[in-house]
Amino acid sequence: MLLEQFLNFFDSDLFIEDFTSHTKKDIIKEIANLLETTKKIFKAEIIIDLLEKREQLGTTAIGKGIAIPHCRSMAAKELTVIVGLKPEGVDFDAPDHHPIKIVFVIIAPPQDVNYLPFLGKLVELLRDETTRKRLLRVKSFKGFKKVITEFLTNE
Amino acid sequence: MxxxxxxxxILQDLxxxxxxxxNDEIITQQEEMGFEINGLEKLIEAREELIKRIPLEIFNHYNRVRSRYGRAIAPVRENICLGCFIKIPTQISSREMGNQVLRNCENCGRYLYWV
Structure with a gap:
């Protein structure tokens, strides 16, 4: 996946600087409501239901403060990415039991070919310790995009 | 809606x-990325619960169309069924209007969902 193509999936309108919610369940609702109000999906309840079912399959928290809830849904018009911060941390049933401070949500229509490559690239980026630590300290979309861009250009 | x-x-997505x-390849990819995949039984139970909320006749039609085409629900954009690319004859001017009523594509029989 090309650098620019990867970066273009991040959108300032879909960046939450501090979730108002304090639980995993409510964070999923907050994300789905944002998707509905920004008209990325027609009905928030569909995504809430699916993301909750995806969590039943196994937690999408990958540890070290990061969770990546993701699913394919025909409710999505295109691959959509939401990034949300929770500086105080929230329990997301992470395997290392650490509270989650950044949530990346990826929703894609069933036939979308960028879904797995995007997810793979994101995981690769988050495995880089320096980038991950920097991301855990960002406070704004501008700062977030700077960290991502620097990782990708230095690769 | x-x-x-x-x-x-939700059923189709599930x-x-x-x-x-x-698909072993997808499972391996997900596990290599660090995701846990261990709750298939819970998903199957959730599906059973969901089916109870769908009238039998509609569920049967869903299964017939799904076995024929792979997917039983087609997204609609600009009044085109994206399952078979036929224009929907009914005048639907918004997603709200389109998704108020359960409709089938007259050509392919898929249920229609305005995205």
Missing amino acids: NDILQNLV DEMISELN
Whole structure:
């Protein structure tokens, strides 16, 4: 996946600087409501239901403060990415039991070919310790995009 | 939004999620990325619960169309069924209007969902 193509999936309108919610369940609702109000999906309840079912399959928290809830849904018009911060941390049933401070949500229509490559690239980026630590300290979309861009250009 | 249509959309997404779990390549990819995949039984139970909220006749039609085309619900954009690319004859001017009623594509029979 090309650098620019990867970066273009991040959108300032879909960046939450501090979730108002304090639980995993409510964070999923907050994300789905944002998707509905920004008209990325027609009905928030569909995504809430699916993301909750995806969590039943196994937690999408990958540890070290990061969770990546993701699913394919025909409710999505295109691959959509939401990034949300929770500086105080929230329990997301992470395997290392650490509270989650950044949530990346990826929703894609069933036939979308960028879904797995995007997810793979994101995981690769988050495995880089320096980038991950920097991301855990960002406070704004501008700062977030700077960290991502620097990782990708230095690769 | 029509309640049955909403449940059908969730059912189709859930069926796709379950069928992906039968694909070893996808499972391996997900596990290599660090995701836990261990709750298939819970998903199957959730599907059984969901089916109870869908009238039998509609569920049977869903299964027939799904076995024929792979997917029983087609997204609609600009009044085109994206399952068979036929224009929907009914005048639907918004997503709200389109998703208020459960409709089938007159050509392919798929249930229609305005995205």
